[in-house]
Amino acid sequence: MAGKGFTVKKDWDNPRKHAMPDGVRVPAEMRIGPVLVAPATVLAPMAGVTDTVFRRFIRHASLFSAESEREKRPENPCQVSEVRPAAPNLLEIEAEREKHGGPDSSEIEAEMTNLQSGCGLLMTEFTSADGLSRMREAKRRRYLTFYDDEHPIGAQLFGSNAETLAEAARIVQDTGFDTVDLNLGCPAKRVVGCNGGSGLLRDLPKIAEIFRTVRQAVTIPFTVKFRMGWNDSAIVCVELARMAEAEGLNAVALHARTREQGYSGQARWEWIGAVKQAVKIPVVGNGDIRTPEDAAAMVAQTGCDAVMIGRAAAANPWIFRQIAQYTATGVYDQATFADRHHMIRAYFEMLLAEAEATRDLPRDARLGETAGKMKQFATWFTHGVPAGGRLRKSIYLAKTGKDVLDRVNLFFADASSVTDVPSDSDFAASPEAVAMCD
Numbered sequence: 001m002a003g004k005g006f007t008v009k010k011d012w013d014n015p016r017k018h019a020m021p022d023g024v025r026v027p028a029e030m031r032i033g034p035v036l037v038a039p040a041t042v043l044a045p046m047a048g049v050t051d052t053v054f055r056r057f058i059r060h061a062s063l064f065s066a067e068s069e070r071e072k073r074p075e076n077p078c079q080v081s082e083v084r085p086a087a088p089n090l091l092e093i094e095a096e097r098e099k100h101g102g103p104d105s106s107e108i109e110a111e112m113t114n115l116q117s118g119c120g121l122l123m124t125e126f127t128s129a130d131g132l133s134r135m136r137e138a139k140r141r142r143y144l145t146f147y148d149d150e151h152p153i154g155a156q157l158f159g160s161n162a163e164t165l166a167e168a169a170r171i172v173q174d175t176g177f178d179t180v181d182l183n184l185g186c187p188a189k190r191v192v193g194c195n196g197g198s199g200l201l202r203d204l205p206k207i208a209e210i211f212r213t214v215r216q217a218v219t220i221p222f223t224v225k226f227r228m229g230w231n232d233s234a235i236v237c238v239e240l241a242r243m244a245e246a247e248g249l250n251a252v253a254l255h256a257r258t259r260e261q262g263y264s265g266q267a268r269w270e271w272i273g274a275v276k277q278a279v280k281i282p283v284v285g286n287g288d289i290r291t292p293e294d295a296a297a298m299v300a301q302t303g304c305d306a307v308m309i310g311r312a313a314a315a316n317p318w319i320f321r322q323i324a325q326y327t328a329t330g331v332y333d334q335a336t337f338a339d340r341h342h343m344i345r346a347y348f349e350m351l352l353a354e355a356e357a358t359r360d361l362p363r364d365a366r367l368g369e370t371a372g373k374m375k376q377f378a379t380w381f382t383h384g385v386p387a388g389g390r391l392r393k394s395i396y397l398a399k400t401g402k403d404v405l406d407r408v409n410l411f412f413a414d415a416s417s418v419t420d421v422p423s424d425s426d427f428a429a430s431p432e433a434v435a436m437c438d
Helices: 052-061 090-100 129-134 137-144 162-175 197-202 204-217 237-246 270-278 292-302 311-315 319-329 337-357 371-381 388-396 401-414 424-429
Strands: 030-032 035-037 041-043 122-128 153-158 179-184 222-227 251-255 283-286 306-309
Touching: 041 122, 041 319, 052 122, 052 319, 052 337, 122 129, 122 137, 129 137, 129 153, 129 162, 137 162, 153 162, 162 179, 162 204, 179 197, 179 204, 197 204, 197 222, 204 222, 204 237, 222 237, 237 251, 237 270, 251 270, 270 283, 270 292, 283 292, 292 306, 292 319, 306 319, 311 319, 311 371, 337 371, 337 401, 371 388, 371 401, 388 401
Parallel strands: 041 306, 122 153, 153 179, 179 222, 222 251, 251 283, 283 306
Antiparallel strands: 030 035
């Protein structure tokens, strides 16, 4: 969340290195009630990040078909011996999909990969239930806009009043979302101060009331994302997961840190395993997944039904596609210098197009000026780009969205001869902090 409270670092404290465990893969699918999540990967809800433009950007960056990968598969799919260069650029993906009609799901090995996209479930930014229930229809549209190609998609709410959350959940259901999720994880002071997000972890009876009231209000799948507890002396994740199951929730997601921890230290995956052992409903694991190897290791260590990825997706939009490739073949594509240009350009062009498309809508429903959003994302997107600091400085001096895009294109045109780029894992090496909240 922007402003006061916690910020999410792009770097990890003492990141662990994982090799893909023999015979263990990220599951091909997970069901949240009647909703099929295939593959079992989820884009984490992030305030100021996961709006409709970013969600569609991730969906298109993640397109993947096992059919195109079979000839690249090693004899032992679980043996990882290389990381291939030259991932397809985003601007060519849709053209290829239109040309060939997309992959035929009947020809794809379901146990190996997904049907079409490496990201199985998209999530909105977290939204105030109180604000949603009171705001005008036009403003609701700004927060709850999504497109047909975003399904399946869940909307995440935060708040502390059971009836207000129930009303907001009904709005989410009527808008056409596939799932509704309750945020019990955000550590930001402004949210916790209103007894929202992880602040509610100190009041399990209140959480039980919210679970019961919201569950009675909607028929779409109802899920919850939470942290381990307020601090190390008040870890409640197992009890909370059992409560969620008893009240009829369809799945739970655990960010394996406490509120007091914020985003520091390593996520304690053993608690994801403890939650998985405690309930029969699907359990989604979240925390410190930076690479496909990390995703497989989390599944191997915890037995979780799906993995959720947040800050790594903001830095490396190919992460879901890489997981799908890795699951299918044991190797995955690494982005080239040209790919990074296409990625930045594609996202910025999407932002400009969305701003133009919403220009004539009521003010509350418009995307508005895009330069600020572009500068925010430049912090992530340009790491791993040679001379990225120079590009960021140029972007920060721009006054308009079009000016930002022009500067990006000029930078890459001047640097087109550069081919030696760091790996995607190096995106996480910067000590800079970015504002978002899970």
